[in-house]
Amino acid sequence: MIKTNKQIIRGTLMLTYLLIIAILLFLVSSLYSFLNTGADRSKMLHTEVKKVEQYLPKIVWKDDGNEGRTISQQKISAVENDYLDAWYVKQIAYKTNTQAGISDYYTKNSRKNIYDILKYNKLNKISIDATTLEHHLDIEFFSEDGQLIVLKDSNAIEYKQVFKNEKLILEATEVSSYRAVLLLEDGFWRIRHMVKEASEKFKNTTQKNFIAFTNIKGINYYPQATPWNMYGDDFDINIIENDFKIIKNAGLNSIRIFVPYVDFGKANVKLDKLEKLQKVLDTAQKKGLKVVVTLFDFYGNYDVLDWTLNHRHAEKIVENFKDHEAILAWDIKNEPNLDFNSRGKENVIAWLDYMIIVIKSIDKKHPVTIGWSNTKSATILKDKVDVVSFHYYEDLANFENEYLALQEEIKDKPIILQEFGLSSYGGFWRPFVGSEKKQANYYEEIQKIMTKNSIPFMSWTLYDFDVVPKEVLGRLPWRTNPQKKFGFINNKGEKKLSFKYISKE
Amino acid sequence: MKLKKLFFLLFFQLILTSFHAQEANISNAIRLISTTKEFIAGAKIILEFKVEKETKFQLYCSNSYGSSIIESENSGNKISFEIPEFLTKKRGVLSWEVLATKEKVSGNITILSIQKPVTIETYLGPPSIDAGAVDYTMLVVIPTDSLDNPIRDNSKVLVKHQFLKSEKETAIYTDKLIGYKNIFSPLKSGRIIISSESFGLNSKEFDVNVMPAIATNFKLFVNRNHEYADGNQITTFYTSVIKDKNNNIVSDGSFVEFFIRNKTKNILKTFGTTINGIAKAKMIHPDYEEKWKVKAYFIGIAESNVLEVNYKKVIEDYMVSFSENNRKIKVGPLKSFMNQTIPDGLSVKLAIYQNNILIKQLYEESKNGFTEFYLDPNIFENNSYKIITETAGIQKEFKEIKL
Incomplete structure (x- = not known):
C-alpha cells in the first residue's frame, strides 16, 4: 500500500515536472518568436501590394479629357484601381461590420462617415452584402500638382442584400451616380468627399432572344476518355470530330457541352482554353451540329462579392462566341437548384438573374436558358430566360404528366428536356437494378412520349465512362459506378442496345 | 380519372391562392404623408406614413457612404421614421424604401449642404514656379460646411493674391464640388501670398515661391596671381552675374561646368555653383x-564666351649632371621666373633608350630645386644608352651615355 502511494507520488511529481518544463519551454519560445517578428521593411512603402483580382465590375471610361492638368493613362488606371478597391473594402466592411482596410482608401475625415454607419449597423445586427456591377467613370478635374482628382461615377449599378439578425430582409438594385474628390495620400488615391447625386431603382430591360429551331434531338457530350475534363491536356479534336460524326449519323442535330469555370481560368479566361472551345464549336459547325454551351460548370459559390468575377468570365466567353454559327443557346448553369440548400435560394436566383442580364447585354441573338434538375424548379425565372430547360431522372411513368403540367405553366416559351437517361449498371454495388435491356426499353418508351408531344430533348450521354471525378458525385462507389454506365456506347466503343433509340423510338 | 385529378389540382390551387389573398390583406397599406423632399444637412428628417393598422415597419435608407435599416415609431394609424443624424448629415441623395409592404413604397430625399462654410479646404501646388508669366500654380478650394460637406456648386469664392506691390482679387465659382484658379507667375522672382474667401470666411495664408527662370548666356572672366606656368599657383575662373531673361539673378547653387581645352586638344573640367549669380571655379x-x-x-x-588664357614658360633652361659611372643623374637647379628655386613637386621625366628603343621611363618630383635619378646596375646592364630628360616642357637629349 505504502509502496503504491510512493509510486503515485513519484509519478505525479515527475509529470508535474514535465508539465512545468513544457510550459516554460512554450513561454520562452513564444517570447523568442515574438521578438523575432517585426515589420518587413519592404512593406513600409506599399511597394509590395500584390494585385489580387477580387473585384472586377464592368468599367467604362469616358475619355473626353478633363479640366486642369492632362492625365496619363497610367494615372487613370491607378485611380481606377484605388477607386474600385475603395468600393471593395466598403462592401467588406458593411458585410462584416468591421473597419479593416477603410483607412487605406478613405481620408481621415471621410472614413468617419462609414464608421458611424458601421457602428449603428453592428449595434442593430444589420449587415449588408453588396456589390457593384457597373461603373461609368470620368475624370472631370485633375489638379496641377497631381494630388487631387474629381471623379464622376455615373449610373453605377449597385446590388445589395440587407440582413437583419442574419435574415435577408431586402434585396435592392440601385442605379446611382456619384461624384467624388480623391486625394493622393501615401501612394493611395483616397476618397475625400463622396456625394451621391442621383439614385433610382434598377430597371431590368433585356430583349427576348429566340431559339433557332425547336426540333432539338440532342445529346449531352463528353469524350469517352476525358469526361468532365474535356479541355485538359488530353484534348484531342480528332476524337471529338469522330464522335460528332457518330452523333450526326445517329440522326441527332445538337449537343450540349460544358465550360468549367475554374479550369477556364475564372475571371481571366485562358486563351488556350478558348482556342480549344473554338475548335469544338468549329467542328460541330462542320458536322452540322448545334451546340448548347453550359457555363459555370463546377462553380458553386454565388457569393455577392464573387459576382463581378463571374461576370468577367461569362463576358469573355460570350463575347468571343456570340457570332459563332454553331451556338444554339447559352445555358447559364447546370442544375443550380441543387445549390439552394447550401448557398441560399435567394442568393442563387439573384446570381442567375443578373447573369442573364450580363449575357443578354452582350449576345443579343442567342437565347439563354438554365438547366434545372427537375420540373419543379423549372418555373423559376421563367420570365427571364428565353428557353426553359429541365432534367428528368425520375420515374418514367410520371414523365408525361409532369411535362404537361410544366407546359401549362410555361405557355410562351420552348421547353427542352435537357438531360435524361438511365444507367445500365447492374453490378456489385447495385445488383440487378439496371441492364442494357432495361436501358433500351427506357429509351424506347421515352422516345414514344417525346415524339407524341414533340418534346425537344438532349439525352445523357454518348459514352460509358471509366472514371467519374469525385467533384461530380463524390467518392461513394454505389453512386459513381452507375454514373459510369449512362452511355449509348460502352467504354470499348461498342454500341449498346439503347443506341437504336438514340434519336427515335 | 384524369378529370378528377385535374379538378383536384384546380381546387388545391384555389385554396393556395386564397391563402395568398388573405396574406395580402394582412400586409398593411401604407402611404407617405411627408411632402418635403429637400433638406439641409443635419436637419431633422422625419418620414411620416399613414397606415391602416398599427404595426412595426422598417425603413431601408442609403446615403452617399452606406446603407442602414431603421425602425418605425408608431402612434395610431400614423407611423414615422426619424432618419438618424449620421445619415442626414451628408450632402447627396438619400434613398429610402419601406420594407415588407405590398407595393413598393420608396423615394429619394435630397440633402443639401449648409450654405455657410466653416473651413476652406485648400490645395495649392506646385509650391514653387518659374518667373516669367509662363509657369503657374493652381489653387484648389473646397469650402466645406460644419458637417464636412462641400458647399453647393456655383458658390462664389474670392481668391486673393499679393506679389510685391500688386494685390489682386478675383472671383471664382465652385463647380463639381471644387473651385480652382491658375495663378501665373510674375516677371520677377519672389514670393506670392495667396488666400481665399467664401461667404465671409477667410482661409489662412499660403505662399508660393517664384523662382528665377532659366539662365541666359553670360560672360567668363579669369583671375590669377601671375601668368607663369609654374604648376603651383591657382587660377580662378568666374562668371558675370548670371540672370534669366527677366533680369532675375539665377538661384544660388545653380551648377556651372567649366570646360578647358588645352594646346593638345585635351579637355580639363572644373565646376562651380553660383552665389548671387556668380559661379567660381579653380584650376x-x-x-x-x-x-x-x-x-x-x-x-x-x-x-559663356570662350576665354583664352596663356601661361608663360617659367624655366628657360636647366642643367643635367651625371656621376657614379653615369648612373646617378641629377637634374637641376630648377629656377623659376625670378631665379628663385622652383617650389617642390615639379614633375621631371627621364626616358632611357637602347638602340633607339624606349626601355624605361622614370618620373620624379623636384625637391629643393633638384631631382635625382639612379639607374640600378641590376636593371640597366653596362652598355650604351640614350637618355632624354624633360621638365617644364623642355627636353634634353644625351646620346651614347655609357653605363
Missing part, C-alpha cells in the same frame, strides 16, 4: 607653356 596652373581655351556652361541651358 592649378600648368607646369609648362600652355594656351587654354575656357568656356562655361549651364548644361543644356546657357553658355
